[in-house]
Amino acid sequence: xxxxxxxxxxxxxxxxxxxxxxxxxxxxxxxxxxxxxxxxxxxxxxxxxxxxxxxxxxxxxxxxxxxxxxxxxxxxxxxxxxxxxxxxxxxxxxxxxxxxxxxxxxxxxxxxxxxxxxxxxxxxxxxxxxxxxxxxxxxxxxxxxxxxxxxxxxxxxxxxxxxxxxxxxxxxxxxxxxxxxxxxxxxxxxxxxxxxxxxxxxxxxxxxxxxxxxxxxxxxxxxxxxxxxxxxxxxxxxxxxxxxxxxxxxxxxxxxxxxxxxxxxxxxxxxxxxxxxxxxxxxxxxxxxxxxxxxxxxxxxxxxxxxxxxxxxxxxxxxxxxxxxxxxxxxxxxxxxxxxxxxxxxxxxxxxxxxxxxxxxxxxxxxxxxxxxxxxxxxxxxxxxxxxxxxxxxxxxxxxxxxxxxxxxxxxxxxxxxxxxxxxxxxxxxxxxxxxxxxxxxxxxxxxxxxxxxxxxxxxxxxxxxxxxxxxxxxxxxxxxxxxxxxxxxxxxxxxxxxxxxxxxxxxxxxxxxxxxxxxxxxxxxx
Amino acid sequence: xxxxxxxxxxxxxxxxxxxxxxxxxxxxxxxxxxxxxxxxxxxxxxxxxxxxxxxxxxxxxxxxxxxxxxxxxxxxxxxxxxxxxxxxxxxxxxxxxxxxxxxxxxxxxxxxxxxxxxxxxxxxxxxxxxxxxxxxxxxxxxxxxxxxxxxxxxxxxxxxxxxxxxxxxxxxxxxxxxxxxxxxxxxxxxxxxxxxxxxxxxxxxxxxxxxxxxxxxxxxxxxxxxxxxxxxxxxxxxxxxxxxxxxxxxxxxxxxxxxxxxxxxxxxxxxxxxxxxxxxxxxxx
Numbered sequence: 001x002x003x004x005x006x007x008x009x010x011x012x013x014x015x016x017x018x019x020x021x022x023x024x025x026x027x028x029x030x031x032x033x034x035x036x037x038x039x040x041x042x043x044x045x046x047x048x049x050x051x052x053x054x055x056x057x058x059x060x061x062x063x064x065x066x067x068x069x070x071x072x073x074x075x076x077x078x079x080x081x082x083x084x085x086x087x088x089x090x091x092x093x094x095x096x097x098x099x100x101x102x103x104x105x106x107x108x109x110x111x112x113x114x115x116x117x118x119x120x121x122x123x124x125x126x127x128x129x130x131x132x133x134x135x136x137x138x139x140x141x142x143x144x145x146x147x148x149x150x151x152x153x154x155x156x157x158x159x160x161x162x163x164x165x166x167x168x169x170x171x172x173x174x175x176x177x178x179x180x181x182x183x184x185x186x187x188x189x190x191x192x193x194x195x196x197x198x199x200x201x202x203x204x205x206x207x208x209x210x211x212x213x214x215x216x217x218x219x220x221x222x223x224x225x226x227x228x229x230x231x232x233x234x235x236x237x238x239x240x241x242x243x244x245x246x247x248x249x250x251x252x253x254x255x256x257x258x259x260x261x262x263x264x265x266x267x268x269x270x271x272x273x274x275x276x277x278x279x280x281x282x283x284x285x286x287x288x289x290x291x292x293x294x295x296x297x298x299x300x301x302x303x304x305x306x307x308x309x310x311x312x313x314x315x316x317x318x319x320x321x322x323x324x325x326x327x328x329x330x331x332x333x334x335x336x337x338x339x340x341x342x343x344x345x346x347x348x349x350x351x352x353x354x355x356x357x358x359x360x361x362x363x364x365x366x367x368x369x370x371x372x373x374x375x376x377x378x379x380x381x382x383x384x385x386x387x388x389x390x391x392x393x394x395x396x397x398x399x400x401x402x403x404x405x406x407x408x409x410x411x412x413x414x415x416x417x418x419x420x421x422x423x424x425x426x427x428x429x430x431x432x433x434x435x436x437x438x439x440x441x442x443x444x445x446x447x448x449x450x451x452x453x454x455x456x457x458x459x460x461x462x463x464x465x466x467x468x469x470x471x472x473x474x475x476x477x478x479x480x481x482x483x484x485x486x487x488x489x490x491x492x493x494x495x496x497x498x499x500x501x502x503x504x505x506x507x508x509x510x511x512x513x514x515x516x517x518x519x520x521x522x523x524x525x526x527x
Numbered sequence: 528x529x530x531x532x533x534x535x536x537x538x539x540x541x542x543x544x545x546x547x548x549x550x551x552x553x554x555x556x557x558x559x560x561x562x563x564x565x566x567x568x569x570x571x572x573x574x575x576x577x578x579x580x581x582x583x584x585x586x587x588x589x590x591x592x593x594x595x596x597x598x599x600x601x602x603x604x605x606x607x608x609x610x611x612x613x614x615x616x617x618x619x620x621x622x623x624x625x626x627x628x629x630x631x632x633x634x635x636x637x638x639x640x641x642x643x644x645x646x647x648x649x650x651x652x653x654x655x656x657x658x659x660x661x662x663x664x665x666x667x668x669x670x671x672x673x674x675x676x677x678x679x680x681x682x683x684x685x686x687x688x689x690x691x692x693x694x695x696x697x698x699x700x701x702x703x704x705x706x707x708x709x710x711x712x713x714x715x716x717x718x719x720x721x722x723x724x725x726x727x728x729x730x731x732x733x734x735x736x737x738x739x740x741x742x743x744x745x746x747x748x749x750x751x752x753x754x755x756x757x758x759x760x761x762x763x764x765x766x767x768x769x770x771x772x773x774x775x776x777x778x779x780x781x782x783x784x785x786x787x788x789x790x791x792x793x794x795x796x797x798x799x800x801x802x803x804x805x806x807x808x809x810x811x812x
Binding site: 131140145147149179183184205209217221224229231232234291294295301305306314347351523 | 728
C-alpha cells in the first residue's frame with residue numbers, strides 16, 4: 001500500500017501525507033473543489049484511472065458543508081481512489097470535469113438534480129434525472145427534503161427535444177410504454193427515412209427514490225433494497241452492498257461463503273447472457289435458436305431454484321457471507337448440469353453464427369469504436385466488446401476470485417456481433433470458474449460475525465463485476481452508525497450514453513437488436 | 528436448414544402439460560399460530576412491514592401477515608424463536624383485493640407472565656373471494672371467452688417481474704396455449720398486467736395506457752411492489768406505491784417476483800378459469 005500511496009501522490013503532485021489509506025484498496029485525497037479538474041486530469045493520464053462514480057453528500061448537519069466525491073478505479077495499483085472536496089452551501093457550485101471526462105456528464109447533472117449543486121463549465125448543464133414536471137428548487141437527496149414529500153407537478157409536460165428540419169426528415173417517438181415486455185423509457189429518433197440521424201434518451205421513468213430509501217432502512221434491511229435495484233442483477237447489487245458493509249464493519253467473510261458467492265454471481269452471468277443471446281435471435285426473427293436459448297435459460301433458473309430455493313437468486317447473499325449452502329450432492333448435481341448446459345450452449349452459438357441470415361444483421365451493426373468506448377467511459381461487457389480490457393474480478397480482486405484461473409475475453413469489433421461473442425466467451429469462462437469452485441469447496445462456516453452497530457461516521461466502497469459490468473455501492477454512516485448515504489452506481493448509468501452514440505447511422509429496424517446487444521437496465525439506471 | 532430441423536426434431540416438445548402441478552421448494556411463509564406467541568421478532572425482521580403486531584388492549588394482541596407485501600426473503604422463518612414460521616410449497620396465490628391477501632390472528636395476553644397465546648383468526652374486511660369472483664364475472668359478461676389479450680405495463684418495477692412474465696411465454700410454460708397472447712398496444716388489449724411500485728414518473732403514462740384500453744378493461748397487479756409498494760414503500764417522493772393507488776385493480780398476483788406459473792395462474796383467475804386462492808391455508812382456518 002505504501003508504494004501505491006507514493007505513486008498516487010507523485011502522479012497528483014500532492015504530498016504523500018495528504019493521500020490517506022482509508023482501508024485496503026481504498027485511498028482518499030481531500031482537496032478543495034477548485035483543484036478537482038486538475039486532479040481528474042492527473043488521475044486519468046498519470047494513473048490510467050477510470051471514473052467509477054461521482055456523487056455528493058449532504059453533510060450540512062455535521063460540518064455545515066456539502067461534499068463531492070470523485071471515485072476512480074486505478075487498475076494498475078489495484079486500488080480505488082476517492083478524491084473529495086467540501087462545497088459551501090452559500091455558493092452551491094463546483095468546477096465540472098465533464099468536458100474532458102465525458103463519463104462524468106450524467107453524474108454531474110444528477111448531482112445538480114438531487115442536491116442543487118451546479119457543475120460550473122458543464123457543456124450541457126440540463127436535467128438528466130428530473131422530469132419536466134418536477135419544480136425547480138426541490139432537491140430530493142438533501143437532508144431537509146422529507147422522504148415522503150408530495151411534490152406538485154408543474155404544468156406543461158413537453159420535453160424540448162432537439163428539432164429536426166428538412167424535407168423527409170422527421171421524429172419517431174417511442175415509449176415510455178414499449179411494445180414488448182420491457183422496462184419503460186422514452187426514445188426520440190430523428191430520422192431521414194430509414195437511417196437514424198440521432199437518438200435522444202429520456203429515462204428515469206422508474207426512479208423509485210432508492211438512495212433516499214436506503215437512508216431510512218436499518219442497514220441489515222438495506223440488503224433487500226439492493227437486491228431489488230435491478231431484478232436481473234440481484235446477486236451483483238446485493239453482493240456489492242454486502243461488500244461495502246463488511247468493509248465498513250471489518251468483517252472477514254469465511255472462504256466457503258466467498259466461494260459460493262463466486263458461484264452465485266457466475267450463475268447470474270450465465271442465465272442473463274443466455275437470455276440476451278436468445279433475445280438477439282428474437283430481434284432478427286430467428287425463432288429456433290431464440291426458443292432454444294429461452295429453454296436453456298429456464299433450465300438454469302430451475303437449477304437455481306432446486307439448489308438455492310430461488311429462481312433469480314434473490315435471498316442468497318447475506319451480509320457477512322451467504323444464506324444458502326450447497327451440499328456435496330448439490331455440487332455434483334450443479335457440475336453435471338453445467339456440463340450438459342455447455343454442450344447445448346456451444347451448439348446454440350454455432351447455430352447462430354453459421355446462419356448467414358443472422359450474421360448479416362449483426363455484423364457491422366451498432367459499432368462502438370474503441371476510442372468512443374474509452375472517451376465515454378463505457379464499462380463492463382460492452383466495453384470489453386470494444387477492446388477495453390477491464391474487469392473488476394481481475395483488476396480489483398474480491399471474494400474467491402484471487403485463486404481462480406480465468407481469462408477476461410476482449411473483442412475488437414465493437415458491433416452487435418462482438419457483444420454477442422463476448423457473452424458467449426464469458427459464459428465459457430464462467431463455466432470454467434464454476435467447475436474450479438465446485439471442485440475445491442472449502443469447509444468453513446457460511447457467515448462472519450457482525451457487530452450490532454456499524455462504526456459511526458465512516459464510509460466504505462463495495463464493488464462487484466456483475467454480468468453487465470461494475471456495480472458499486474458507497475455507503476456512509478452517521479454518528480449512530482445508521483446509514484446516512486448510499487450511492488449506487490449501476491453499469492447502465494455509464495453505458496446509456498454509449499447506446500445513444502452508436503445508433504446514428506444505423507437504420508431504424510436495427511435499433512432493437514443494437515439496444516438488446518447492450519441490454520441496459522432502466523431500473524438500475526433510474527433507481 | 529437441415530441442421531435446424533434435425534435439432535428441433537431431436538429436442539421434441541418441451542412444453543409442460545401440467546405447469547400447476549409443480550410445487551417448488553419455497554413458496555410463501557406460513558405461520559403456525561398455535562405455536563406463535565406474537566413476540567414480534569418476525570415483524571422486526573420483516574423488511575417490508577408485511578408482518579405487523581399490535582397491542583390493541585393490554586390483554587389482546589394481534590399479529591397480521593400480508594402476502595401482498597411479502598418479498599419471500601425468509602427472514603421471518605429463520606428468526607422465529609418458536610419455529611412457528613415455515614415455508615410452504617404454495618405459489619399459485621392470487622386474490623381480488625389487498626385485504627384478501629392478509630390474515631390477522633388475535634392473541635390473549637396473560638397479565639401475570641406476559642405470554643400471549645393464540646385465540647382466533649380475525650375476519651378481514653371487504654368482500655369474500657366468491658363475492659369478488661362473481662363481481663368480476665359480471666363485469667366481464669362472458670365477453671372474454673377463452674381468449675385474453677394482455678398488455679404489460681412496467682410502472683416502476685425492478686425488472687424482476689418482467690423477467691418472469693417474459694418466462695411465461697417460453698417454450699416450457701407457453702402461455703399462448705391457454706389462449707393468452709401478449710400484445711404490443713393497449714388498444715388491442717383486454718387486460719393490463721401492471722408491475723410496480725407505480726412511480727411518480729410513470730403515473731401519467733399508466734393512466735393514459737389505461738384510458739387507451741377498451742372496456743371492460745381488467746387490471747392485474749403483479750408482484751409485491753405492484754400489490755403493495757413492496758420494499759420501495761408507498762407515498763414517497765418518487766414511489767406512489769401499489770397499482771391500486773392509481774387504478775382499480777381486479778386481481779393481485781403477489782410474490783417477489785411471482786414465479787411464471789403463479790403469473791399464469793393469476794391470469795387464469797382473471798379469466799374465471801381457475802379459482803383464486805389467498806395463500807397457504809392457515810391453521811384452524
